[in-house]
Every structure is written in structure tokens, then in C-alpha cells.
Amino acid sequence: MFKQIRERYNEYGEKHPQVKEWFETFVFVLVMVIIIRYFICEIRWIPSGSMKPTLIEGDRIVVERVTHFFKKPQRGDILVFYPPFVKINKTPLGILARRTGIGCNDVAFIKRVVGLPGDKVEVKKYPDGKYAVLINDKPLKEDYILSESDYIPCSETMYCGPMIVPEGKYFMMGDNRGNSEDSRFWGFLPEYRIVGRAITVFWPINRIKSIIYK
Numbered sequence: 001m002f003k004q005i006r007e008r009y010n011e012y013g014e015k016h017p018q019v020k021e022w023f024e025t026f027v028f029v030l031v032m033v034i035i036i037r038y039f040i041c042e043i044r045w046i047p048s049g050s051m052k053p054t055l056i057e058g059d060r061i062v063v064e065r066v067t068h069f070f071k072k073p074q075r076g077d078i079l080v081f082y083p084p085f086v087k088i089n090k091t092p093l094g095i096l097a098r099r100t101g102i103g104c105n106d107v108a109f110i111k112r113v114v115g116l117p118g119d120k121v122e123v124k125k126y127p128d129g130k131y132a133v134l135i136n137d138k139p140l141k142e143d144y145i146l147s148e149s150d151y152i153p154c155s156e157t158m159y160c161g162p163m164i165v166p167e168g169k170y171f172m173m174g175d176n177r178g179n180s181e182d183s184r185f186w187g188f189l190p191e192y193r194i195v196g197r198a199i200t201v202f203w204p205i206n207r208i209k210s211i212i213y214k
Contacts, residue, residue, distance in 0.1 A: 041065060042196065044080055044110070050174035050181065051110060052146050054078070054211070060203035061110075061211075065196040073170060073194065075135075076144075076213055077113045080195040081172070082106055085186050088193075108195060111182050114140065115171025122161035123154055123184065131177065134162075150178035158184045 046059040063080050073079060082088055086107050097104040114133055115121040122134040131151040132139040154160035165171050169188035174180025183189065200210045
């Protein structure tokens, strides 16, 4: 069957060499895009203010996909991912759309890793009105957040702890704690849903910067 298809393709290519060249160029570019997006990096844009002040609406960022092949996410990493409540399109066309970025409707989030597997996590409010994230009963130093006072108040239906992060999962939070739909609402992030790690803002020009991880 494949031999017949190849023979007919070669026969058509001999009659229409320019069309054959265009088709082969298209296929080559498509394959390279898939390889680059899957193994190296991809481009994303920031649609909301949940990561202020680190990232703001309209920022274009580069998300690298190399690191996760060699090591686990670290605390403080800013990750792009598909949250647990998002149903990922697993059809061949859906997979192709995610790999190429063309026509992909799967909703991705971007948040920061706060809790690692095995950590005891708690979001706590102090008498002075300020909040802190406790990791293993110790306040986490977070000089990147927008405000220590502007937090969404915890409720009985939220994941504010104290709780232990399960193996293979992470507790994610936005830097803008007063306006972020993060793990406090939908729980822990499974590692297999991670797309990659944000490494730089490349647009707009006045926002160009590397995202520094300590």
C-alpha cells in the first residue's frame, strides 16, 4: 500500500515539480515546528494579571521545554500547564494542534511552583492582616508577589491547608495573590500536565527581560 502511494506521489511530482517542492517544504516546516515546540521551546502570551508584577497582561514569553527532561520542577519556577479541571483534547487533531500551536483550544495556565511533592503547605493569615505561605511550618520568603495583604480570603471549599503535597504533584500560585485562580481553588497540579518553564519576556520591547530563578 505504502509502495503504491510513494510511486503515485513520485509520478505526480514528475508532472508537477513545483507543487511537489511546495508540499515537501510545508511538511518539513511542520515537522520542525513540532520538534521545536515539543523538545525545545514555544511562545506564549499572558492574558491576565494573575502573575503581576512579574508578568503582566500582553507580555509575550518564551517557554522552554528542555529542563523537564533532566530534572523536576523547582520551587519558584514559573510554569505553563494545563490545570486538572481542563479536559485536554486527546484526538489526533487535538494532539497535532498542541504540538504546532495551530488551532489549539486547550486552556493553559501560568503560575509559580510554591509547594513540592512531600511539602506541608498552609496559607495563613496573621492578626495584622498580612498573609504568608508556610512550607513545613516555616514562612516562605516571597519577594516576587504583588502584596502580602491582598490575598483572596480562604474558605472551607478552598485548598489552604495545612496539607501534604502528593508525590508527582505541585502546589501552584499566582504572584498576584488577590487575583489568581490557582491551586487554592483546584488543588494540586499533576506533573504530566506541565508544558514548560517561562524563561524570558521578549515583547513588548519595553518589557524585554530574563526571568531570573534563584
